[in-house]
Amino acid sequence: MLARWVYLAFCTAAFVFLVAPILVIVPLSFNAEPYFTFTEGMLRFDPEAYSLRWYRSIFEDGVWTRALVNSLVIGVSATLLATSLGTLAALGLANSAMPARRTVMGLLISPMITPVIIAAVGMFFFYSSLGLAQTHLGIILAHAVLGVPFVVITVTATLSGFDQNLMRAAASLGAGPLRSFWRVQLPLIAPGVASGGLFAFAASFDEVVVVLFMGGLEQRTIPRQMWAGIREQISPTILAVATFLIVFAVLVLFTVEWLRRRGGQAPSGGD
Amino acid sequence: MVDQVIAETGLEASKQQARQRRRAVGLALPLIAFVLASFVAPLGTLLVRSAYDPLVADALPETLTLLRAWDGTSALEEPVYATAARELLQAREERTLGQIATRVNRIKSGLRSVVTRSVRKLRNASGDSWRETMIGIDDAWGEPEVWLAIRSAGERFTLRHYINALDLMRQPDGSIARQPEERRIYLPLLWRTLAISLGISALCLVIGYPIAHLIAHAPPRRANLLLLLVLVPFWTSLLVRTTAWIVLLQTQGVINSLLVAIGLVADDGRIAMIYNMTGTFVAMTHVLLPFMVLPLYSVMRSIPPSHVRAAASLGATPFQAFWRVYWPQTLPGVGAGSLMVFILAIGYYITPALVGGSKGQLISNMIAYHMQTSLNWGLAAALAAILLVGIIALYVLYDRVVGIDRMRLG
Amino acid sequence: MVSTDGTPHVEFTGVSKSYDGRNWVVRDLDLAVQKGEFLTMLGPSGSGKTTCLMMLAGFETPAAGTIHINGVPVGDLPPHKRDIGVVFQNYALFPHMTVGGNLAFPLEVRGMDPSEQQERVARTLRLVRLEGLEDRRPGQLSGGQQQRVAIARALVFDPELVLMDEPLGALDRRLREEMQYEIRRIQRTLGITVVYVTHDQQEAMVMSDRVAVFRGGAIEQVASPEVLYEEPERAFVAHFIGENNRLNGVVRTVGDGVCEVEVGDALIKAVSLGQCPPGAAATVVVRPERVNISLGEGRHSYANEFDADIEDIAFLGDHIRLRLKLCGHSGFIVKIPNVVGHGGVLEGDQIRVGWTALDCRALKPDAADDGEDPSASG
């Protein structure tokens, strides 16, 4: 019995450790004062102690809106690239005739395992020599390749649950290979493709190291701007931005879970 | 006859297989090409950079030819001085002199100013003997050290960066020895990185195991809710999570203020919990914990509760039931989670950079330092290459233990 | 319904198949299916039935030999151009389309106009008795309903040839019997040719005009269910279809259609197919229900009459099953119809058994087994 209480107390503490830091940010972003801690007024729930000034400052300061546009342009382009190439490759990898399957898989997943700093340094050297450093295109290519593993893993997992007999059935009913793919296979693996794409987008939306090494002023994304904010002049505006990002994370999370359920896969954690 | 049919059979089977194979490869090929071009090629460039530096060799070709013929001790003759002066002035015109000086300086410190200052003065110098002029500007030009340094910086292919990165040095006789203890920087940092990563993996396992267990065996509704508590941090921006720890842990932060408010800590005795090793440790454990919990959870969920019950019915104590029946079955998850956390921790950059202060920096931060501050790109590349080799080894290990095709997300 | 004249609807000639280039999954197979015929491929697991079906549907290519449909070789015809209806073992219904969508799919890819599509879909659903379920998703149907949808989808585009691979494997027994009847009814109504795969021999016998018994990638015998049961030509068929006693012995004399086989110390008179010359080994097969028993006093006059010891008695409702020891063989099975109970026999009794020479056949022994297990089945 005692053991059970210790176990539950420990787990509770662990969950608090996981979630509390994120939750603390939200109220602090409404702080009327430029501090990073709860003022006495906030603790008394004095309405005066709360304000939206940091949220206003996000929109007044063009830096953040520009960063958002950059993040979206880069994120969406990288996601489209990674998702389309990644889905095709996953279709090839799902075929048992694929030679050197494990090696290829290892190659395609390696961008996820390689420390970003190494990738960023290498990309800086390589892309500079091609004149792609400090361009949107360079960052898009870099983010796309960093997003590839997420798409490959997710779509491959989805395909492993796909019944190949459906494709034979489609053929027996008179549909050619292309039509079978569009009408039967793609709609059925679409949730997996979409959640792979979301993973890739989230990865790009949160990526800072490559942007740090390869991006110029023109390529400042939201995380890059936050990095600058944390390093240089730490103002509660960052907390307001962070609150937005938390909301974004929760939305992505629910979308992915919803897609997972639609895809008929096991709930989170995979297997 | 039979043999012939078998042969034809094999032929037809292999023809059909070949067709299938072509199709599979065709589908995967665009992505393979893309990854090779935009990811593997950069890593290749990095490896080249770590051992290949043509700048000095290209700028001072004739000087270097002369120096290579030199025995390294005897006094140099006028032609060397004349050629060097000409090529150095040329380099100054082409604005590569600064980079040359930096490289020479890395071989023997103090030579940067010798080179740049001398060449500036050489511009206005005139005379019959470049030798005397140069020695007149700086005595150092009369010593072999400068020339040896230039000759060494002029090697296109060099292991110099690796020698530096491994805290070794080349002795005057050309042999390689370890740096004296107090001048070793990178190996201790590498060990520290490994130790911290190991510590973080262990901590993640200790925290992650019970909560994965709790989630895996809770009733479905509650399990989903608890899982959200793991997944929200997983999906939340890394920078947001790091910011959160700054907000909590800094001296004027939430926790210190709380401790002061309840009187546990004096206002002038606030605890330094961040911008040091503790900061790195706490924040990285938080960031990496989901990577431990998720694989553990998925393994534990597949263990039927009847196993532990069966053990109990056979007379095992709860501890025995856990240790002999449950724990062994979770080992794949433990392996997958620990290896993944370890791999990710070793290469971590952002979190230590933001909350690690000077004591909580890892090898990645050193790479960034040499890229951005000291501008010793060759050394940065060598350090990155060493880290890369380690990561590849761990990746292969992960493939053996877990199998990369079994990797799942969130 | 079965037209035996003209070219066969489907013809396999010398077809062989290997997946790995080393092992034969199908070997030198010849088989002709007539128009309007219901032919079942029956055989143990791994005997190559599905492979044959898949070659016919175009999903696999034969390594050697040719397949003709209506006299035309189809080697180069891709599956989607073959116009063959296929019912898959797990149904393979498209889960993201409604029942109506599933049925309309083949019509749509053939460019039929929507109103005619609708009309056809409705008509076909009526045929399989699923009116009004157009808008359901496959996931919302019971197993039996899904099965009917799968059949409807394979029929909706009016193929003349329909292939079914163990379509009833996943259903419970009652539903299975009902569906056997339904499929047979639909096949007769439409006059289509059906090639059906199962490893359930009872199903094969209930449904088929003819049954092809597969074994190790080759056909052992093709015949109507009755002929297969009464006149097996191979020891394997004899014990794969129904239950049979097998007694191994050596042929002593061969006469006019009848031979004598020495089993233990007894001589058994059996029908000879000319497979076994005198002196050769032979397996004598006799059905358990063709063996008569008498309890000592009243003697019959059968060509084959022996004393036997009762080892075991089991009451099975419609019949009583005796296990006997006879001619030194243990486990000889006899079934007595339950007309008057078990007639007072007891375990350990000695009884007299007899059967006619026409009720037993001398066959070449099965190479692959030693004939000791008389109850092998698919």
Ligand SMILES: Nc1ncnc2c1ncn2[C@@H]1O[C@H](COP(=O)(O)OP(=O)(O)OP(=O)(O)O)[C@@H](O)[C@H]1O
């Ligand atoms: N795609 C494949 N690749 C390799 N071998 C295969 C493949 N499909 C079937 N086989 C092998 O071919 C043999 C015949 O298989 P087939 O599926 O035709 O048997 P079956 O008679 O349909 O059996 P079942 O009653 O179990 O369905 C088996 O030994 C099987 O292992």
Ligand SMILES: [Mg+2]
């Ligand atoms: Mg089969």
